[in-house]
Amino acid sequence: MKTDKELYKIFSAYPNYLFKCANIRKKTTYTMQSVTLKEFERRTDGLLAPKDPKAPTYITEFQAQKDANIYHRLAMEMASYAMMNQDCDIRGILVFLHKGLDPKTNPWHYLSKSKDKFLKIVYLDEFLKELEKKQPNHPMVAVFKPLFEKDLNALKNNAYHWYQKIAKSRLPKDAKEHIQKAFISWLTARLRDLPYQEVINMIASLPDFETTQFYKDIVEVGEKRGEKKGEKSIIVKEINRFEKMKKKGDINEILFKKLCDPLQKELDKLTAEIDTIMNKPQ
CATH class of the missing domain: 1.10.287 (Helix Hairpins)
Structure with missing residues (x-):
């Protein structure tokens, strides 16, 4: 599945969710975009830029598979951005789908334990489990269900219910649309092994199905x-x-x-x- 791409869609559409995952209390608004660092000709997964120039800037990497060099790469990206923006308070956020993907590479991993919180580590599955216990109807819980729900029958039976939680949320319109698209993308990816007509019938029960990219793709097919x-x-x-x-x-x-x-x-x-x-x- 296109995990990194969909994570970027969600968190760039609504950066507040990323700060919630990382347990960061921000004091200004942020926008998120992917930028190319000329030092390495490499694009970051996401740069969180603050409206207040005195607030910290965050470079984010999403990790859905094992990568022994992820800490080194993030450190290089942070250093490169700091060189180009020397007055910037640069920090990092590493988002792992689960703890097993974290190589915990020192000295960089040690930064996540410092009081200054120069580096925040997020284990997305653990965060969502805790969030669901406290706020089971939170749209963030719903959008990630197609990614983490292991029971395919539960996924099919509850897809409409989860989608409704997103649709009825108080998210800004643009953010809601991007998050709904991510939900649909993950859901259809999980259902690829089902008979084609069954997938169509199940997805078609979702509200505003005709406006989704999946519907447009079906028409095109x-x-x-x-x-x-x-x-x-x-x-x-x-x-x-x-x-x-x-x-x-x-x-x-x-x-x-x-x-x-x-x-x-x-x-x-x-x-x-x-x-x-x-x-x-x-």
């Missing part, structure tokens, strides 16, 4: 299927016509092959494309 099947039908008719002409003696075997071989190759190509479209949930 339907159009592609129709187009490809139409092309295939034309080619099959042509091949059948030439076969009838050969049987009647109007064309010989050599001419038949010259006429039909290119058509057969195109037919095989179209058949493969149709199979790909039919078997690939969006």
Whole structure:
């Protein structure tokens, strides 16, 4: 699944959620964007820039798989940004999906234990479990369910309920839309092994389904299927016509092959494309 991408969508749409995860009490508003650090020609997962220039700036990395160098990389990014912005109070946030992904590399990991909190470590699964105990209806709990819920039946049965929690939340409109898209993206990724029609029927029960990207993708797939099947039908008719002409003696075997071989190759190509479209949930 596109975990890092969806995490960025959620936290850039509503940075308050990231600060909540990291247990940081901010004193100003923040915007989040991905920036390229020229020292390394590398993009950060997220830079949290404060409205108040005196407030700390945070560089964030999201980690959904094991990476022994994640601490070194974040430290390099923080140092690079500090070199370009020497009056900046730069700090870091590392978000791991779970504790098992954290290599706890020192000396950088040690910074997370300092009183100054130059580095905050988040284990997302643990944070969400605690949040659900205290605020079970929190939209942040709901949006991550498709990512963390292990029981596929529970996921199918509760998807509508969880989606409603996001839809009825007091989130700003733009932030809500981005978070809903992340929910749909993770949900459809988790359901890829189910029959295609079952996925459509389940997702279609969600409110405002017609406005989701998944719905638009389904429409596009339907159009592609129709187009490809139409092309295939034309080619099959042509091949059948030439076969009838050969049987009647109007064309010989050599001419038949010259006429039909290119058509057969195109037919095989179209058949493969149709199979790909039919078997690939969006």
